Amino acid sequence: GLMASRNIRINTFLTDQLTELPDLVKKGSNVLITAQSGAISVKMNGTALEDGVMGQQIRVQNVSSGRIVYGKVVSDSEVLVNY
Numbered sequence: 001g002l003m004a005s006r007n008i009r010i011n012t013f014l015t016d017q018l019t020e021l022p023d024l025v026k027k028g029s030n031v032l033i034t035a036q037s038g039a040i041s042v043k044m045n046g047t048a049l050e051d052g053v054m055g056q057q058i059r060v061q062n063v064s065s066g067r068i069v070y071g072k073v074v075s076d077s078e079v080l081v082n083y
Helices: none
Strands: 030-037 040-048 057-062 068-075 078-082
Touching: 030 057, 030 068, 057 078
Parallel strands: 030 078
Antiparallel strands: 030 040, 040 057, 057 068, 068 078
């Protein structure tokens, strides 16, 4: 669902400017990084380095290697990286 981007008065028509998608992933949260290349898929633990809404590209850090990659938010706990 959407949330108000600012206070809205009673009887105000809702427009795109008054609503926004809520952050699904919060900076510092644990996420599952799914790296995909064709039919091959590898999953690893990561940490979100920034907040993100559904479909947004965010930076995540692989917990094991320390490598930072960009991935697309696909749920509240998963980021997809395509290679």
